[in-house]
Structures are given as C-alpha cells and as structure tokens.
Amino acid sequence: xxxxxxxxxxxxxxxxxxxxxxxxxxxxxxxxxxxxxxxxxxxxxxxxxxxxxxxxxxxxxxxxxxxxxxxxxxxxxxxxxxxxxxxxxxxxxxxxxxxxxxxxxxxxxxxxxxxxxxxxxxxxxxxxxxxxxxxxxxxxxxxxxxxxxxxxxxxxxxxxxxxxxxxxxxxxxxxxxxxxxxxxxxxxxxxxxxxxxxxxxxxxxxxxxxxxxxxxxxxxxxxxxxxxxxxxxxxxxxxxxxxxxxxxxxxxxxxxxxxxxxxxxxxxxxxxxxxxxxxxxxxxxxxxxxxxxxxxxxxxxxxxxxxxxxxxxxxxxxxxxxxxxxxxxxxxxxxxxxxxxxxxxxxxxxxxxxxxxxxxxxxxxxxxxxxxxxxxxxxxxxxxxxxxxxxxxxxxxxxxxxxxxxxxxxxxxxxxxxxxxx
Numbered sequence: 001x002x003x004x005x006x007x008x009x010x011x012x013x014x015x016x017x018x019x020x021x022x023x024x025x026x027x028x029x030x031x032x033x034x035x036x037x038x039x040x041x042x043x044x045x046x047x048x049x050x051x052x053x054x055x056x057x058x059x060x061x062x063x064x065x066x067x068x069x070x071x072x073x074x075x076x077x078x079x080x081x082x083x084x085x086x087x088x089x090x091x092x093x094x095x096x097x098x099x100x101x102x103x104x105x106x107x108x109x110x111x112x113x114x115x116x117x118x119x120x121x122x123x124x125x126x127x128x129x130x131x132x133x134x135x136x137x138x139x140x141x142x143x144x145x146x147x148x149x150x151x152x153x154x155x156x157x158x159x160x161x162x163x164x165x166x167x168x169x170x171x172x173x174x175x176x177x178x179x180x181x182x183x184x185x186x187x188x189x190x191x192x193x194x195x196x197x198x199x200x201x202x203x204x205x206x207x208x209x210x211x212x213x214x215x216x217x218x219x220x221x222x223x224x225x226x227x228x229x230x231x232x233x234x235x236x237x238x239x240x241x242x243x244x245x246x247x248x249x250x251x252x253x254x255x256x257x258x259x260x261x262x263x264x265x266x267x268x269x270x271x272x273x274x275x276x277x278x279x280x281x282x283x284x285x286x287x288x289x290x291x292x293x294x295x296x297x298x299x300x301x302x303x304x305x306x307x308x309x310x311x312x313x314x315x316x317x318x319x320x321x322x323x324x325x326x327x328x329x330x331x332x333x334x335x336x337x338x339x340x341x342x343x344x345x346x347x348x349x350x351x352x353x354x355x356x357x358x359x360x361x362x363x364x365x366x367x368x369x370x371x372x373x374x375x376x377x378x379x380x381x382x383x384x385x386x387x388x389x390x391x392x393x394x395x396x397x398x399x400x401x402x403x404x405x406x407x408x409x410x411x412x413x414x415x416x417x418x419x420x421x422x
Contacts (some may be wrong), residue, residue: 004378005166005191006173007076009198009233011036017209017235025066025240032235033352035070036270040139040158041128042074047164048106048156049148050078055102057174060219061094061116062109064240065131068219071107071230079164080105081171081188084219087112095119097176097184100386109133120144130155168192174385175222177319186385187222193322194225196378200350201324202230205260205287209235212256216263222319223291226262236260250276257284261310263291268299277306284309291315291324295344300330313394316346320394320406322379325353338420342411345420353377356405356422357414362398367416374398374405381406 010032025215030038046058058075060082075082083101083177085094098106098119105128109114115130120129128148131137137151142398172191176184207213213231215238217224218232231238238312239256246252253261261282270291271277285307290300295314304312317324328347336344349355356364357371367373374396383391413422 003163003166004168005076005170005193006194006198007073010073013209013232013235020214020235021237022232023066023069023240024241025064025069025237026100028066029237030066030069035066035073037158038066038132039073039077040069040161041155042070042107042132043077044156044158044160044162045150045154046074046078046080046131047162048160049150050105050256051126053104053238055080056106056171057101057103059083059085059101059103059106061087061106061112061143062132063087063111063135063218065109065111067107067109069228069238069240071130071132073109073220075105077104077161077164079166083174083176084224086218086220087115088218089220091115091118093184095122097186098123100176100186101174104128106130107132109116117143120147122295122346123147138404145296159270165279166191168195173222173225175319185387185390188382188383188385189222189322189381190357193379193381194229197226197322197324197350198229198233201226202233204327205289207234207236207260211236212257213238213260214253214256214258215240215261216249218224218269221292222279222323223262223264226323230379232233242362250274250281253285255283256388258282259284260287260289261285261307262289262291265290265295265299266293268303269296270359272299272302277302279305280308282307282310286310286314289315291317297335297339297342297344300335300344301332304330304332305317314344314347318406318408318410320381321353321375321377321408322381325350325375325377325379326355326421333334338422340422343422344380345422347413347420349375349377350379350396354403354405355400355414358398362396364398364400365414367414370411370413373408373410373412373421375408376401376403376405380404 014032014036023030060071312330315324
C-alpha cells in the first residue's frame with residue numbers, strides 16, 4: 001500500500017464500517033465515522049495553526065477520554081508522531097517531556113486541563129494548544145497570550161485536512177520510559193517498526209470487526225498501541241474502562257462482553273487473589289494475552305480455567321523493540337516442563353526478529369546457558385531521542401555480528417533445539 005502509515009488501517013476501517021463502534025469510553029460508544037470526524041478536525045487544525053517544528057511531533061495530554069483517542073489519530077493524520085503525556089505524572093516530569101520532545105502542538109482534554117495549567121507556565125516556545133473538549137477558552141487566551149489556543153468550536157472543518165505524505169522511517173510515536181538516573185528516556189518508534197508488529201499480530205490473532213478488545217494500558221505504556229491499532233485496523237471495538245472500573249477487571253470483561261484481553265500479568269494475579277478467576281467465568285474470551293512482566297505458571301493455569309474457550313499467550317518485548325517481539329502459546333500439557341522457576345517462557349521471536357544470548361564480553365553463550373538477550377530485526381527502533389550516548393550503549397554489534405542488536409538487559413537461557421526461550 002502506497003503511503004502506508006500507522007493510521008492507514010483506521011482510515012480503511014472507517015470507510016468500511018462507518019456506523020460500527022470504534023470506541024467505548026466514558027460509558028458511551030463512538031462510531032468509526034464520529035471518531036474519524038473528530039480526528040480530522042484536529043489534524044486540519046494542527047496543519048493550519050501549529051508553529052513549524054523540527055521534531056514533527058504532537059503531544060496528547062489526555063486520559064481515558066474520547067479526546068485522547070481522537071488526539072492520537074489527529075496527530076498522526078496531521079503527519080506528526082504523537083507523544084502521550086499523563087495527568088497522573090508529576091507536572092515537572094510532563095514539562096520535561098514536552099521540552100525534550102520539541103512538540104509545538106498539544107492536545108488537552110477537560111480532565112487534564114487543570115494540571116496542564118501548571119505545565120504551560122514554563123513553556124518557552126509559542127505553541128498550538130487545542131482544548132479538544134472545551135467550548136469556552138477565552139480564559140486561556142488571556143492567561144497565555146503567546147500561544148495559539150483553540151477550543152472545540154474553533155477546530156477547522158474536516159474539509160481543511162490535507163493527507164500527509166508519510167515515510168516508513170518517520171516517527172509514529174515517541175514514548176518516554178523511566179531512566180535509571182531518573183531522567184526519562186525517549187524511545188522513537190518508526191511507522192515501519194509498528195507496522196511490522198501489527199501485520200503479524202492481526203494475522204495471528206485473526207482479529208475482525210466483531211471483536212471487542214480491552215484497553216487496560218495507559219497511552220504512556222507502549223502496549224496501548226496494540227489495543228488501539230489492532231482494533232482499528234480490523235474494524236473492531238476498543239473498550240476503555242474508567243479509572244474506577246480498572247479496580248474490578250472481571251466485571252469489565254463480563255459487562256463489555258470482551259473477546260480479546262490484553263494486560264500485564266499483575267492484573268491476572270490480582271484477579272486470582274480476588275477470586276474472580278472461577279472456572280468458566282469468561283466464556284466469550286477467545287484470546288487472552290499477557291505482557292510486561294514475568295507470568296507465573298499458576299496464574300496462567302487459573303486464567304485458562306476461567307476462560308475455557310480462550311487461547312492464551314505470553315508476550316515479551318521492551319519498548320526499544322516495539323511492543324512485543326516474542327510469544328509463547330500456553331499449553332498446559334507441556335508448560336510446566338518448559339517453564340523455569342515457575343515462570344512461563346517468553347517463547348519464540350516474531351517473524352524477522354533474531355536473537356542472541358551473550359555473556360558480559362558480548363560473546364554468544366552455548367545452548368542451555370544463561371546470558372543477556374539481544375535482538376535485531378524490523379521492530380528494532382532507531383534509538384533514544386536526542387541521546388546518542390545512551391543509544392550507543394544499548395544498540396551494539398556483538399562479537400561476530402555485522403548488524404546492530406538491541407540490548408534488552410534481561411537475563412534468559414539460550415534454548416536447546418526447538419525449546420522455547422525462558
């Protein structure tokens with residue numbers, strides 16, 4: 001597909017399924033046509049009013065709202081990558097992320113406006129501030145006259161949108177992760193990185209327009225990209241719980257009639273302790289996916305009983321390797337013997353992804369020995385935003401290799417034969 005980008009699947013689904021729900025958020029459904037309209041208005045306004053920026057990025061300071069999702073799509077449709085911010089973070093951290101990213105356009109929802117007032121005071125460069133849910137914005141214009149400020153009624157018509165030319169190497173999103181020194185690290189993910197991931201998982205999990213997917217991850221966590229864009233690429237419905245609903249995920253699964261679940265293992269462990277993984281509890285789930293931390297065998301066994309019609313997979317992948325890059329299909333008949341220390345294996349690499357397990361001298365270890373996991377392939381990102389020293393530390397050429405591999409920092413055991421990686 002010419003000019004294919006992260007948002008291309010959403011546009012295709014919006015054309016095929018305009019009246020189907022793209023999103024459930026704030027106890028309401030948003031159709032594909034409605035979400036597309038909101039996103040195009042934001043995109044047209046960014047294209048028209050945003051100051052020129054060398055970074056080509058738009059920040060989204062919104063949380064579990066229609067504006068948050070329309071903002072992500074609007075940034076992409078404007079030709080920018082998006083930078084998710086979170087109102088639960090300290091204001092100083094969010095301001096630092098804004099300044100380091102060089103964003104000159106920012107989308108804010110109503111729930112985040114109060115904290116944004118603390119952040120904007122320190123912004124030096126004139127920017128476009130879009131209060132995507134606010135009708136009255138004159139107060140903001142008076143307080144911050146150097147910025148261009150738009151409210152909901154000020155957004156341009158969708159007819160003002162011009163489809164951007166996107167390179168596969170352009171940044172789709174920039175995520176800031178916690179650094180060991182306390183300084184956030186910016187990981188820039190290109191369109192080609194995330195499209196390689198999406199092509200595999202959409203086919204593997206056979207997602208279609210009748211599916212209903214969970215959205216348990218905040219946008220500042222890269223696993224949220226799976227939730228949003230696998231849903232929208234296939235015409236499915238993304239179901240976003242409120243902060244209050246997150247406390248009772250079992251009720252959320254049942255009430256929303258979810259068919260695809262994705263969360264960190266900690267959520268499953270909590271549900272098991274709460275007694276909400278009773279046998280046969282979630283018969284509509286057909287895929288249950290976990291990623292982000294080690295998955296205990298006992299928790300996976302409990303989930304299997306609770307969702308008897310579901311296939312279960314454990315996924316693995318650091319942000320630097322785009323969402324997830326290894327998978328393990330759960331099979332209770334062999335899982336215990338394939339697991340180590342009661343932890344489910346991370347399994348096998350995604351297509352095109354190569355692994356090396358090395359010692360401290362960056363030499364590959366023998367089969368069955370433990371070492372640091374390195375990976376190379378189409379999901380490997382370009383490095384850290386404006387941090388060449390850190391990039392050089394993490395993206396290296398190990399002994400005997402011409403390609404650059406990414407150091408995961410995770411200790412694994414090199415498989416023997418066709419065994420999964422643990």
